[in-house]
Amino acid sequence: MNIHIPRGTEDLLPEQTKTWQIIEDTLKQLSERYHYHEIRTPMFERTELFQRGVGDTTDIVQKEMYTFTDRGGRSLTLRPEGTASVARSYVQNKMHGNPEQPTKLYYLGPMFRYERPQQGRTRQFTQFGIEAIGSADPAIDAEVIAFAMDCYQDLGLKSLKLVLNSLGDHESREAHRQALVDHFKPHEDELCSDCQMRLEQNPLRLLDCKVDQDHPSMQNAPSILDYLNDYSQQYFIDVKKHLDAMGIDYVVDDALVRGLDYYTHTAFEIMSEADGFGSITTLSGGGRYNGLIQDIGGPEISGIGFALSIERLIMALEAEGISLDSEDELDCYVITMGDEAKFAGSKLVYQLRKAGFIVDQDYLDKKMKAQFKAADRYQASYAIVIGESEIEQGVANIKRLEDGEQKTIAIDDVKAQIEQGL
Structure with a gap:
């Protein structure tokens, strides 16, 4: 069910x-x-x-x-x-x-x-x-x-x-209330059941009725402005x-x-x-x-x-055709290949988030090409690539997705490089 x-x-x-x-x-x-x-x-x-x-x-x-x-x-x-x-x-x-x-x-x-x-x-x-x-x-x-x-x-x-x-x-409303009762009382039997009840309890509410809004008595009902x-x-x-x-x-x-x-x-x-x-x-x-x-x-x-x-x-x-700017954009998308690279990637993602950046990474073990496509879909500004060779050298490849420019730098320097831009 x-x-x-x-x-x-x-x-x-x-x-x-x-x-x-x-x-x-x-x-x-x-x-x-x-x-x-x-x-x-x-x-x-x-x-x-x-x-x-x-x-x-x-x-x-x-x-x-x-x-x-x-x-x-x-x-x-x-x-x-x-x-x-x-x-x-x-x-x-x-x-x-x-x-x-x-x-x-x-x-x-x-x-x-x-x-x-x-x-x-x-x-x-x-x-x-x-x-x-x-x-x-x-x-x-x-x-x-x-x-x-x-x-x-x-x-x-x-x-x-x-x-x-x-x-x-209060004084004005009471005077208007009595005027409404005097006006609608002769038409009471023609009004809906709700309005019949309102006539006794709160006649001002008759003017807000959707059922009887076209009734002739509504068109010339006493105006509150005349009783202020x-x-x-x-x-x-x-x-x-x-x-x-x-x-x-x-x-x-x-x-x-x-x-x-x-x-x-x-x-x-x-x-x-x-x-x-x-x-x-x-x-x-x-x-x-x-x-x-x-x-x-x-x-x-x-x-x-x-x-x-x-x-x-x-x-x-x-x-009015107004669309508010609500784009889902990332500062960085971290792409990893291999188990050791994934551990390093998790560490880097955490560090960048602590520094105030909007960051994400792959959790489905996708191929590198698919991970780059994900970075594009999220409109990431940078893709950071870490593979087995990068782990051995202690570096990461940073690619600016807007124009394709990229650098290879030490992993420990990635945060500072992202803050400065390529």
């Missing part, structure tokens, strides 16, 4: 992980430039964290979480997103007591959601995200949005669209002013609500407009969460963040 990979997961083979490593290195370097520091949280948490942090009425909590009971009878859940875990760690480790605020963190790792697998959407996926906790300054909102855009632009993507909205503060109080309006104006100052283009869309309950004020998504990208154009999203820290037992502190899927980022690169 063959055992296959679980549905909704995928293997990343060496030729693919090279691309992933370039992306991960780019994101980490960007984090350093923006002064964000890495945090690593467990892959599973107490289920209550996501119920309280993400929201009982969200599709994630109701339909998509991988939840199990451990041997101690505790309900645990594989993390479906990163923000709740970072917020939990922020509260538990009392990061709000650090003298320098806001606390600026980034994470990179696997997340898990039970969804219908399709292109760019798997049940185990990899998220990169940042969180800036401890400031209610519109300037930090703009910084997070700028960071998100740079994640794609630094990798060469151009067909991008930034969509922006404000969800307002003075503070929320000014906050949104200031965020846009910061983006304008940075020269970052955006489009305001009052139907953008995001899929998580903890968002307040700024919400945004970045979309791909590349031809052939697919029907689901969203690459990443994020927003401000002024009540989340308090909801999970912390002080009244605000935060903002975003997360992107590495898988969807790679889809966008492919749609």
Whole structure:
């Protein structure tokens, strides 16, 4: 019986992980430039964290979480997103007591959601995200949005669209919530079962429904922008002013609500407009969460963040025809013939690796011609040949494969010669 990979997961083979490593290195370097520091949280948490942090009425909590009971009878859940875990760690480790605020963190790792697998959407996926906790300054909102855009632009993507909205503060949301209930109540029987439930629990989520998106009532639903109080309006104006100052283009869309309950004020998504990208154009999203820290037992502190899927980022690169440089090249390939030469070769390979060179050798006892072909396939800069006669003389032949120039030198001098070049 063959055992296959679980549905909704995928293997990343060496030729693919090279691309992933370039992306991960780019994101980490960007984090350093923006002064964000890495945090690593467990892959599973107490289920209550996501119920309280993400929201009982969200599709994630109701339909998509991988939840199990451990041997101690505790309900645990594989993390479906990163923000709740970072917020939990922020509260538990009392990061709000650090003298320098806001606390600026980034994470990179696997997340898990039970969804219908399709292109760019798997049940185990990899998220990169940042969180800036401890400031209610519109300037930090703009910084997070700028960071998100740079994640794609630094990798060469151009067909991008930034969509922006404000969800307002608690007072604004409550006024909008009542307006939505009054608007949709006469059409309740025409809506899907999920929307009927959302109408009672969280009517804002109706605007994000894929089933009823073409229903006439959706087209003239009350806009949150019409219910923002003075503070929320000014906050949104200031965020846009910061983006304008940075020269970052955006489009305001009052139907953008995001899929998580903890968002307040700024919400945004970045979309791909590349031809052939697919029907689901969203690459990443994020927003401000002024009540989340308090909801999970912390002080009244605000935060903002975003997360992107590495898988969807790679889809966008492919749609725009961008290939990241991931060539597999060697500095040296050591070619040996005979048992004694092989022992000497192993010693030389080890010494060169200790000196910082990328080196390999044959382990299948191939003929010399086949070993040279292997050196060419690996795009080695040098081939170092050691045979029986070289062992007797204590030398090695070094050949520069680019132009065929070669030298015969003492084996003990090979490292120094490679460092200098032929």
